[in-house]
Amino acid sequence: MEVESFVSKSLELLQEERGAEIEETRAWQKNLSLKNLQQKGVCLLKLHIGSQRTGMHGRLLVSFEPRKSIGPSVLPSHGFGPGDIVGLYESEGCSQPNQLCSGVVTHVTQASITVAFDETHDGLNLENDVLYNIMKLANDVTYKRLTHALNSLNGYRSGPATQLISVLFGYSEPGMLSQQNAVEWINNELDSSQQEAVSFALSQKEVAIIHGPPGTGKTTTVVEVILQAVKQGQKVLCCAPSNVAVDNLVERLAKSKAKVLRLGHPARLLESIQKHSLDAVLAQSDNTNIIADVRKDMDKAFSQIKKVRDKGQRSSLRREIGELRKELKSREKMAITQILKRASVILATNTGASDYGALKYLPSEHFDLVVIDECAQALESSCWIALLKARKCILAGDYKQLPPTIKSQNAAAKGLSVSLMERLIQKYGDSIVRMLTTQYRMNSAIMQWASEQMYQGKLTAHPSVEKHLLRDLAGVALVEETNMPLLLVDTAGSGLNEMEDTDEHSKGNQGEVDIVALHVRTLTEAGVKAKDIAVIAPYNLQVDLLRQKLSNDYPDLEIKSVDGFQGREKEAVLLSLVRSNRKGEVGFLAEDRRINVAVTRARRQLVVVCDSQTVRNHEFLRSLVVYMSEHGEVRTAFEYLEDLVPENYQRDFKDKQNNIKVSSTNTKARNQQGERGEKKQNKVSESKSKGNGQSKDDNVKSGLPKPKADDQLESEMKKAEMRQQLLNFLDNQGQTELQFPSSLNSHERLLVHQLCEELELKHVSKGTGKQRHITVSKPVAEPEERPEEESESTKTEIQIPEELTEKESDTQPLKSALDLKSLHLERMRREREKREEKIQNKRLETELKDIKGPSAKKNKDVTKGKGKKKAGAVDIAAAATADDDFDALIDAVVKAESVCGFMKCKASVLTLGQLCVYCNRQYCLSHHIPEVHGCGDKAKAQARMRISKEGVLYAGSGQKDKSMDPNKKAYLQRKLDSKLKDMASQRKSKSKDKEP
Numbered sequence: 002m003e004v005e006s007f008v009s010k011s012l013e014l015l016q017e018e019r020g021a022e023i024e025e026t027r028a029w030q031k032n033l034s035l036k037n038l039q040q041k042g043v044c045l046l047k048l049h050i051g052s053q054r055t056g057m058h059g060r061l062l063v064s065f066e067p068r069k070s071i072g073p074s075v076l077p078s079h080g081f082g083p084g085d086i087v088g089l090y091e092s093e094g095c096s097q098p099n100q101l102c103s104g105v106v107t108h109v110t111q112a113s114i115t116v117a118f119d120e121t122h123d124g125l126n127l128e129n130d131v132l133y134n135i136m137k138l139a140n141d142v143t144y145k146r147l148t149h150a151l152n153s154l155n156g157y158r159s160g161p162a163t164q165l166i167s168v169l170f171g172y173s174e175p176g177m178l179s180q181q182n183a184v185e186w187i188n189n190e191l192d193s194s195q196q197e198a199v200s201f202a203l204s205q206k207e208v209a210i211i212h213g214p215p216g217t218g219k220t221t222t223v224v225e226v227i228l229q230a231v232k233q234g235q236k237v238l239c240c241a242p243s244n245v246a247v248d249n250l251v252e253r254l255a256k257s258k259a260k261v262l263r264l265g266h267p268a269r270l271l272e273s274i275q276k277h278s279l280d281a282v283l284a285q286s287d288n289t290n291i292i293a294d295v296r297k298d299m300d301k302a303f304s305q306i307k308k309v310r311d312k313g314q315r316s317s318l319r320r321e322i323g324e325l326r327k328e329l330k331s332r333e334k335m336a337i338t339q340i341l342k343r344a345s346v347i348l349a350t351n352t353g354a355s356d357y358g359a360l361k362y363l364p365s366e367h368f369d370l371v372v373i374d375e376c377a378q379a380l381e382s383s384c385w386i387a388l389l390k391a392r393k394c395i396l397a398g399d400y401k402q403l404p405p406t407i408k409s410q411n412a413a414a415k416g417l418s419v420s421l422m423e424r425l426i427q428k429y430g431d432s433i434v435r436m437l438t439t440q441y442r443m444n445s446a447i448m449q450w451a452s453e454q455m456y457q458g459k460l461t462a463h464p465s466v467e468k469h470l471l472r473d474l475a476g477v478a479l480v481e482e483t484n485m486p487l488l489l490v491d492t493a494g495s496g497l498n499e500m501e502d503t504d505e506h507s508k509g510n511q512g513e514v515d516i517v518a519l520h521v522r523t524l525t526e527a528g529v530k531a532k533d534i535a536v537i538a539p540y541n542l543q544v545d546l547l548r549q550k551l552s553n554d555y556p557d558l559e560i561k562s563v564d565g566f567q568g569r570e571k572e573a574v575l576l577s578l579v580r581s582n583r584k585g586e587v588g589f590l591a592e593d594r595r596i597n598v599a600v601t602r603a604r605r606q607l608v609v610v611c612d613s614q615t616v617r618n619h620e621f622l623r624s625l626v627v628y629m630s631e632h633g634e635v636r637t638a639f640e641y642l643e644d645l646v647p648e649n650y651q652r653d654f655k656d657k658q659n660n661i662k663v664s665s666t667n668t669k670a671r672n673q674q675g676e677r678g679e680k681k682q683n684k685v686s687e688s689k690s691k692g693n694g695q696s697k698d699d700n701v702k703s704g705l706p707k708p709k710a711d712d713q714l715e716s717e718m719k720k721a722e723m724r725q726q727l728l729n730f731l732d733n734q735g736q737t738e739l740q741f742p743s744s745l746n747s748h749e750r751l752l753v754h755q756l757c758e759e760l761e762l763k764h765v766s767k768g769t770g771k772q773r774h775i776t777v778s779k780p781v782a783e784p785e786e787r788p789e790e791e792s793e794s795t796k797t798e799i800q801i802p803e804e805l806t807e808k809e810s811d812t813q814p815l816k817s818a819l820d821l822k823s824l825h826l827e828r829m830r831r832e833r834e835k836r837e838e839k840i841q842n843k844r845l846e847t848e849l850k851d852i853k854g855p856s857a858k859k860n861k862d863v864t865k866g867k868g869k870k871k872a873g874a875v876d877i878a879a880a881a882t883a884d885d886d887f888d889a890l891i892d893a894v895v896k897a898e899s900v901c902g903f904m905k906c907k908a909s910v911l912t913l914g915q916l917c918v919y920c921n922r923q924y925c926l927s928h929h930i931p932e933v934h935g936c937g938d939k940a941k942a943q944a945r946m947r948i949s950k951e952g953v954l955y956a957g958s959g960q961k962d963k964s965m966d967p968n969k970k971a972y973l974q975r976k977l978d979s980k981l982k983d984m985a986s987q988r989k990s991k992s993k994d995k996e997p
Contacts, residue, residue: 004170008155011382014409014417015147021409022139035134042080044136047092050129051113055299060117062107063127065135081106081114084244085137089116092132103138126307143383146355150386161366161392168207169388169425175433176206187228187257188221192463195222198435202226202395210422210434211397214456215601216442216570223374223397224253231259231345235369239348240387242379242405246568247348248274250374254346262344264353264360279340279359288336295329338362351383354390365390373421374398375568380405381421396422401455402598403567439463442570444470444486447600447607450628454621455597471573471605477528482520487607487633489626490516492581493614495638499581500542507542508588513577513610514546516641520608521551521558524573532557535571537599539563539590543579563599574603578622581612593621600625720752727756730777743774750775761831833921871897871904903928919943 029038038044048065055061067076081087085106108115114135127133157166167173181204184196191199195218202209203226211226213219227250230237241247244265251274254261263277275281283289299322306318337359341347347360351373354360368391373384377398388394400423407413426434438459440448445462452460471483482488497512517536525531536551536558538544547560559571576599580587590596600607609629616622629635730739741753750766753775757764763778901908902922915929916922919936927933931940 004155004166007170008151010416011151012148014412014415015144015151015382017412018407018409018417019139019141019144021412025408026137026139038136039077039079044134045076045079045081045114046134047132048114048135049132050127053127053303055296055303060119061303062115062117063104064108064113064115065133066113068132075112076114081109081135081137083107083109086139086142087116087135088138089118090134090136092134101133105142143352146352146357146386147380147382149355149357150389151382153389154385157389160389161368162389163392165207165388165392165394169421171428175208175429177204178206182233184229186225187232188225191221191225192218192439194436194438195225198222198437199225199229201435203229205393205395205433207393208425208433209395210425211395212399212426212434212436213397214399214401214437214440214460215451215598216440216448217437217460218439218441219397219399219437220249220253220374222437223372223395224250224257226395227254227346227372228257228259230370236367237346237370237372238354238368238387238390239346239372239374240351240354240384241374242351242383243375244350246375247350251277251348254348260343260345262340262347264347264349264358279337282340283333283336286336286340288332292329292332292336295325295332299325299329334362342367351379351386354387360390369393370395372397376422377402377420378405378567379420380417381419381424384421396425398422400426401594403564403594406564441466442604443601444468444603444605446486446632447603449632450625451597451601454624455593466604469605471524471527471529473605474529474533474572480523480527482523483527483529483606485634486605487629488520488609489629489633489635490520490608490610490638490641491626491635492516492610492612492638495642497581497612497638499579502542508540508579509542509546510577510579510581511546512638512642513579514543514550516610516638517547517575517577517608518550519641520575521555525555529573530557531555532559533572534558534575535566535569535573535602536560536575536577537563537566537602538577538579539595539599540579543577547577563595566602567598570602570604572604573606573608574599575608576600576610578609578611578616580615582615585615585618587616587619587622590616590622591619596621596625716748716752719749720756723749723752724756727760727762727777731760731762731779737779739777741775741777743768743772745775753777830921871902898923901925901928903934 029041029043033041035044035046039046045065047068049068051064051066053061053063083106086103087106088103089101091101102118104116104118106114107117116135154166157163164173168175184200184203186196198211199222202211211219211222213222227237227239239247239250241250247263247265251261251263255274255277261277262279262282263274264279283292302318302322302325306315306322309315309318341359341363347368349358349360371387371391371394373379373387373394373396375398376384376396377400384396398420400420404413404418404420404423407418409417436456436459438461440460441463442448443462443466445467448460448462452458470486471477472479477483492512495512497510499508499510501508521531521534521536524534534555536547538547538560539562541562544560544562551558551560559566578590580590600609609625611622611626613626616626727739730736741750745753750773754764754766757777761780763780765776765778766773767776768774899909899911900906901910901914901924902917902920903924906925906928908925908927910923910925913926914923915926917924917929917931917934917936919931919939920934922934924934931937
């Protein structure tokens with residue numbers, strides 16, 4: 002690639018990106034109200050000036066605060082941060098004509114935001130008693146610096162980076178230093194791959210790349226390279242695309258004896274490293290007092306110029322300010338140059354290393370080495386700001402993680418998102434790369450999937466982290482949830498579909514929010530600290546829903562998007578994938594690097610909540626679900642949420658047919674479905690054996706091999722033996738309970754559950770781990786006589802057996818919801834029918850007495866009335882007499898269940914139908930709304946109850962604000978005080994009257 006073509010293409014793409022950013026800002030200003038802009042976090046309204054002072058380089062620093070009111074003054078939730086470019090507007094609006102000037106945010110607190118205005122705004126007259134609006138603008142400063150760097154690259158003819166440019170653009174091959182000194186390690190705890198990377202980086206002449214996958218100690222390696230270079234007498238410029246990454250390096254380097262200097266405004270830096278900032282070092286220099294006196298004189302002149310009305314005096318004061326500013330610049334330049342030359346390592350962001358800042362005071366050949374950390378997350382044009390200052394560069398990062406954030410999708414597709422690191426690896430391959438292979442973050446079970454999918458299986462876990470779990474943390478109890486590294490919660494078939502924010506085009510899933518909240522509560526109750534847990538979601542709407550649900554109860558819990566959590570780590574990470582739809586669309590989850598980042602943030606536990614039926618349509622996501630099914634714990638949404646209504650559709654038509662048949666009320670049909678389910682499981686096992694050579698274990702956690710094809714006979718014999726044992730239990734009238742021993746493995750416990758379902762026996766799994774056993778009991782003959790026990794048994798039967806979950810996690814992880822849904826529906830239907838049958842029998846006895854009386858006509862009219870419901874399966878069964886043909890009755894029941902339950906509607910609900918949660922009947926898509934088919938009153942009552950209880954009508958509709966308005970609270974307090982005072986005076990007057 003030629004330099005000229007690269008520069009021209011990059012300038013074109015940067016212009017396109019800049020245009021997309023400006024257009025987004027204009028669209029917000031044009032189409033959204035000021036209130037909506039403030040809700041989006043890009044605008045702050047009606048602020049007044051708290052203070053004004055002069056900052057570094059003569060900039061005017063203005064602190065804005067919200068209007069004074071009763072109670073503490075706090076800024077609303079916003080997205081402003083240090084370094085953001087903002088516009089200052091009059092309170093009437095945020096349009097271009099109302100803009101007074103622009104500035105840079107330097108400091109943000111809960112109660113104020115400080116903005117630095119440039120020296121060109123001398124004529125800016127800000128009144129303390131006037132209200133202003135602040136709005137985030139497109140960052141033109143960054144764009145100007147990137148453009149300047151590219152133009153400098155295009156015109157670069159002589160200088161320290163001449164040979165480096167030649168190598169990076171392919172004009173010449175990378176070389177090695179002829180003399181290589183033996184390395185004496187400063188950090189003696191480096192592993193072999195880290196030592197090799199450091200030695201290689203020091204031996205290269207022009208360029209070296211350190212590829213650091215998650216948790217492999219990339220920062221430790223980079224720090225060792227920098228210290229070794231300083232030890233050799235080199236001057237190092239170290240950069241990164243973000244302030245957080247730079248501050249991380251400063252913290253590590255500050256522990257050594259190297260002279261470290263951090264460029265950038267102190268308000269943008271971490272408190273722990275502010276003493277290494279240029280401002281802090283400058284404050285301790287010999288010129289500090291003189292500079293401080295000049296600034297005081299400038300502040301005094303600024304205060305006088307606002308009071309003076311005479312034009313002549315104002316002009317005189319402006320001239321004085323100009324002279325003071327020149328003296329201030331001269332003094333600062335002298336002091337800054339001395340400080341910069343004394344520093345061994347200077348650190349700044351990529352754009353902060355430009356010649357617009359303090360580095361302009363240094364000669365062009367001052368630096369020997371440029372180190373760019375997190376290079377894979379930086380635009381290549383931003384890297385050239387620093388690269389032009391030295392003859393050698395070392396790039397560190399992981400190009401398998403997220404690329405730079407770009408607003409213009411068109412510019413990204415044309416190559417703007419390709420980083421310098423990625424381009425060089427594509428050009429030179431492994432000849433300039435050394436990869437770190439030992440990771441110190443993740444449990445080996447969490448690491449292995451990312452290693453296989455993204456890093457050619459080269460990663461190995463250090464023994465110190467290989468087996469660590471949440472239970473090993475101090476104060477954490479040993480429970481099931483703290484004793485597993487991987488947990489997959491599958492919502493397939495549970496009806497927890499995604500929702501969309503039409504304004505933001507973002508996605509959310511309230512059901513997954515509830516599941517995440519339950520797991521967070523379980524972990525915290527077990528002793529895991531909230532600060533050690535992270536909840537990650539790929540969509541901003543889901544992040545907002547999670548924060549509404551969890552932030553009040555767990556203020557230390559970190560909830561962020563995948564992009565916002567890159568470079569971080571937590572002991573436990575809960576990942577909500579959100580997407581759940583009939584089309585199987587996964588959106589930008591299809592970006593493999595985004596999922597890699599999310600998964601590799603976890604140290605001891607990774608929890609993934611997803612709809613396997615949706616995400617299986619993307620191969621990379623499918624591999625994650627399959628891996629977690631084989632190597633971790635698998636649960637379903639039914640185990641977390643008791644009030645779930647299963648979905649009324651299936652993507653597989655044959656499975657839909659089976660589910661319809663299983664809903665038949667007679668025992669024969671249920672037994673036939675059970676036999677079909679067994680055959681289906683056998684077929685799946687055989688197909689897996691053919692495809693993979695061998696199939697996995699039924700109980701993944703135990704590590705026992707699953708029975709192969711030649712062991713099927715033994716399994717059938719075991720099943721027959723269990724069946725006979727259960728039949729003997731049924732025949733023995735004196736025995737009420739049968740307990741199977743805990744020595745059964747998970748496959749055998751699964752067989753017990755299946756046989757109990759066929760024989761209509763109650764079956765409960767009790768205990769955990771090796772103590773888990775099954776207790777079988779006979780159904781109660783008269784459930785209405787013992788309502789409490791019946792209710793308890795209903796709850797017990799609806800629970801999903803652990804063995805069924807384990808079985809599905811191995812043999813059929815992506816279709817587990819099919820059998821679970823059928824089982825759940827069948828159990829609910831069976832219990833409901835037992836209760837309704839008793840009620841129907843009593844009703845029929847009453848009606849048959851007066852079958853020819855006026856009540857018959859009345860009942861007939863009711864049937865034709867506003868309910869508009871045809872006879873369902875239960876109605877047909879209840880109305881049947883002893884003379885009716887049994888086969889005809891069964892056919893009528895099956896037919897009633899296969900068509901819409903609305904009067905005169907003959908639409909089939911086999912393929913598409915909706916189950917009404919109020920009357921438990923299937924309706925077509927035209928009549929499924931409760932108000933249409935006669936359940937409107939019940940729906941309204943349910944909605945009223947939910948609003949009064951939870952403050953919301955449906956998921957995502959917001960959260961009830963229970964806090965009282967401060968003005969109203971103060972008014973009520975005054976009213977109460979007045980009432981108490983009156984009552985007190987009345988008591989005194991009455992006591993005086995009684996004294997005589």
